[in-house]
Amino acid sequence: xxxxxxxxxxxxxxxxxxxxxxxxxxxxxxxxxxxxxxxxxxxxxxxxxxxxxxxxxxxxxxxxxxxxxxxxxxxxxxxxxxxxxxxxxxxx
Numbered sequence: 001x002x003x004x005x006x007x008x009x010x011x012x013x014x015x016x017x018x019x020x021x022x023x024x025x026x027x028x029x030x031x032x033x034x035x036x037x038x039x040x041x042x043x044x045x046x047x048x049x050x051x052x053x054x055x056x057x058x059x060x061x062x063x064x065x066x067x068x069x070x071x072x073x074x075x076x077x078x079x080x081x082x083x084x085x086x087x088x089x090x091x092x
Contacts, residue, residue: 001040001074002091003050005057008078009085016057019050026061041068042079042088059086 003019024036024046042048042062049058060081067078074091 004089004091005048005050005059006087007084008087014057015086016050016052016055019052019055019057021051023049023051025049040090041075042077042086048088060084 003022004015004017005019006013006015006017022037022040024039024043025033025048026046028034036046039046042059042065044062044065047059047061049056060083062079062081064080065077066080066085067076069076074089077088079086079088
């Protein structure tokens with residue numbers, strides 16, 4: 001799967017396109033970091049790290065899923081973090 005992420009608010013165009021790897025991660029009570037590569041979509045309570053061969057992009061913790069839509073191209077999810085709103089896409 002190929003991923004794209006664009007920050008909508010603030011509207012600064014930051015993000016990544018053509019990412020090949022998506023990893024979920026979060027701090028746990030002990031201060032350690034828990035990672036998970038199984039979830040295929042952004043998940044509330046987790047941060048996501050998207051990586052391509054030349055670039056990576058990381059969000060702050062996801063606080064709310066605002067919209068989810070499946071199309072012929074793939075899946076589109078709009079979500080909110082602590083201080084931003086993102087458009088995330090997974091292409092088939």
